[in-house]
Amino acid sequence: MVKINGTELPIAGKTVSEYLAATNYDPKRIAIERNGEIVLKSQYDVTVLEDGDSLEIVSFVGGG
Secondary structure: OEEEOOEEEOOOOOEHHHHHHOOOOOHHHEEEEEOOEEEOHHHOOOOEOOOOOEEEEEEOOOOO
16 A cells, blocks of 8 residues: 555555556646655656555645
């Protein structure tokens, strides 16, 4: 199980990119922290989520 923003999901073994493709997140407008470290956008395709990982995904909102 992988915890994403406090919710546990059975997505161990998928890459960050694979997970994002199944969601409504816009990869251009988010930041991801995995186990306390920022995941670079260039690493989304090669970062494999492991059982016990904890991710925080933050969406950026524009406006003024």
